[in-house]
Amino acid sequence: MTQEKKLMQNLRQYEVPLHRYIAMMDLQERNEGLFYKLLIDNVEELLPVVYTPTVGEACQKYGSIFRHPQGLYISLKEKGKILEVLKNWPQRGIQVIVVTDGERILGLGDLGCQGMGIPVGKLSLYTALGGVPPSACLPITIDVGTNNEKLLNDEFYIGLKQRRATGQEYAELLEEFMTAVKQNYGEKVLVQFEDFANHNAFELLSKYSKTHLVFNDDIQGTASVVLAGLIASLKLLGGTLGDHTFLFLGAGEAGTGIAELIALEISKKTGAPLEEARRKIWLVDSKGLIVKSRLGSLQHFKQPWAHDHEPIKQLVDAVKAIKPTVLIGTSGVGKQFTKDVVETMASLNEKPLILALSNPTSQAECTAEEAYTWTKGRAIFGSGSPFDPVEYENKLLVPGQANNAYISPGFGLGLIMAGAIRVHDDMLLAASEALAMQVSEEHYAKGLIYPPFTNIRKISADIAAKVAAKVYELGLASNLPRPKDLVKYAESCMYSPRYRSYR
Structure with a gap:
């Protein structure tokens, strides 16, 4: 408790949001349990620090604030070896991958490899808000180059200094990646596409939704x-x-x-x-x-x-x-x-x-x-x-x-709980209806149409239960038999940072 209070006080002393972001990333590196404890207990204050809007600025400046790689980079140079690259990641039991190619980061455009801030940030929300264990999350950036002139001329740019690969070369790399993911982590690993450019986003979603468990957060x-x-x-x-x-x-x-x-x-x-x-x-x-x-x-x-x-x-x-x-x-x-x-x-x-x-x-x-x-x-x-x-x-x-932090962590947890093998639109509708149910009369009185983030873990458990129920109903679940009380089951699945008492 004292540690948590002290850290919050330190964080509040930073005038610049980016400095708070860097301090939070350092903490995640140094003491993961404490990072999540802080994020869970102060979600309304820290969400804008670890995700939008601050993460946008962090991605723009990623080259100069880059300390320690936090996710897995897969580059065009590794074509033909992607399965080996995936095997380099120390954790084996991966349940969720968030992947970007950095072409359309938020409303900021092509940030290439520096888009890594997005999968890293998104997965910290999966853990803090949806209770997916951090060891089961894998942030990936696929580096196919960038068309951002500023980055191509920046000596601190961390990615490939070449124009973006497109067409067949791009499609083959993505095909190899999707095949390797399934080979390495099995049928039930959730692949969430994040911040791809329009033309690729729609194509990848429609192509892989028939063969993989995929979800595009932006769509x-x-x-x-x-x-x-x-x-x-x-x-x-x-x-x-x-x-x-x-x-x-x-x-x-x-x-x-x-x-x-x-x-x-x-x-x-x-x-x-x-x-x-x-x-x-x-x-x-x-x-x-x-x-x-x-x-x-x-x-x-x-x-x-x-x-x-x-x-x-x-x-x-x-x-x-x-x-x-x-x-x-x-x-x-x-x-x-x-x-x-x-x-x-x-x-x-x-x-x-x-x-x-x-x-x-x-x-x-x-x-x-x-x-x-x-x-x-x-x-x-x-x-x-x-x-x-x-x-x-x-x-x-x-x-x-x-x-999106209201939906994706709970949605992901629901898919994992049921062992879903495909995503169906009805699951999205179930998630929407579950979230809408959480808005109470006192929220409406203030003009709110979303519940406050303070109870987000309870909300996520509820969404997860409704999504899982739909997965079972559609016959797309592989974790059988179906648990009797899905809300209780969701809560029991959720990761919480544990602190032992030494007194």
Whole structure:
């Protein structure tokens, strides 16, 4: 206890978030048990330090703060030897791998090998929030080069100094990696793809979801956590999910992933065909509203969202034409929800729901304060990165944070508990519904659509139980027989840092 108090006091003395991050990474290296004890007991304060937004800056400066490699690097130079490289990792019983190729780190772009901060950070959340033992987690960065000129010319860049491998060379490396992972760790190892560029992310997910246990956090984790917020917000907005109209700014991994999961949930709840459910959802990309007349030039993942409508260039005009009840930002570009856009939402809706989801904070489509001020305190607001509560006309309004950390650790634990061999969309829906159930009346009173992170381990156990139940129901579980009480079983599986008392 004294040790923990002393460390928290030390951490709070750092003015610069990056210095706190470095101190936490040093602690993880030096005393893993204490690192997790600290993170679990002070989750709301330390989550932004070990993950977004600070991890973004850490990745940008990874070359100069690099101390000791924390995960496994697999480079293009090791083609043909990936199985041997995996065998170099000291821990054998790996249950979760988080892997990136560093091409699209948060909203910061191509950071190459320096993207390692992301799998490392994500897996520390798997342990702290989901109770997956640290020895069962493996962070991996696949180094295929970088197209970031600044890094190619940086003497401290830790990765391959060459342009990114693409096409067949890239596909073969990934194929070898996925085969080696299964050979070395078996059928049930969860491979979570993280921060891959759009074109690769969709391809890898659809290719390997048939043969491996894979999950893409940017497509599926984000979708699940946003859907949970939407289900929870119905208590404040009224109506069912199918009564609402959704407008997205951004049609990449996150946007289309969320849109598809909303459509699935609507179709499940109403019995309407998926195509019909999709018509409630509109997307705007960099060229404007996605409409039928653009079909010929759209990437495949945008095509299902091309509806009948005349083309519209500007977001504010799209809001006026579509009259959405929910506005969702997944563009990766900050400041896109202008006063004009937000005021239009407020003129159309008694309680406009505005989700500015792009990370880190600097890329958010608008701030919590802007959303509340421009809607005269009527907005329900959620964001991807944390925002402080806002006082508006003597009322304290608390923004919700649609953070993947709510879903992925519990989701991963649920898959591991059941010994799942494949991921199915119904498991994502189960996770969303479980999270939405955790929002209580007192949370709603403050305008929250997500529960606070303080009880996150309890929330994760609950999500894990609901996900595992779905795995068993779908016949995709290999850990048999099914435990009677899945919540209790989840809690019993969770790692906790143990401290022996010497007195």
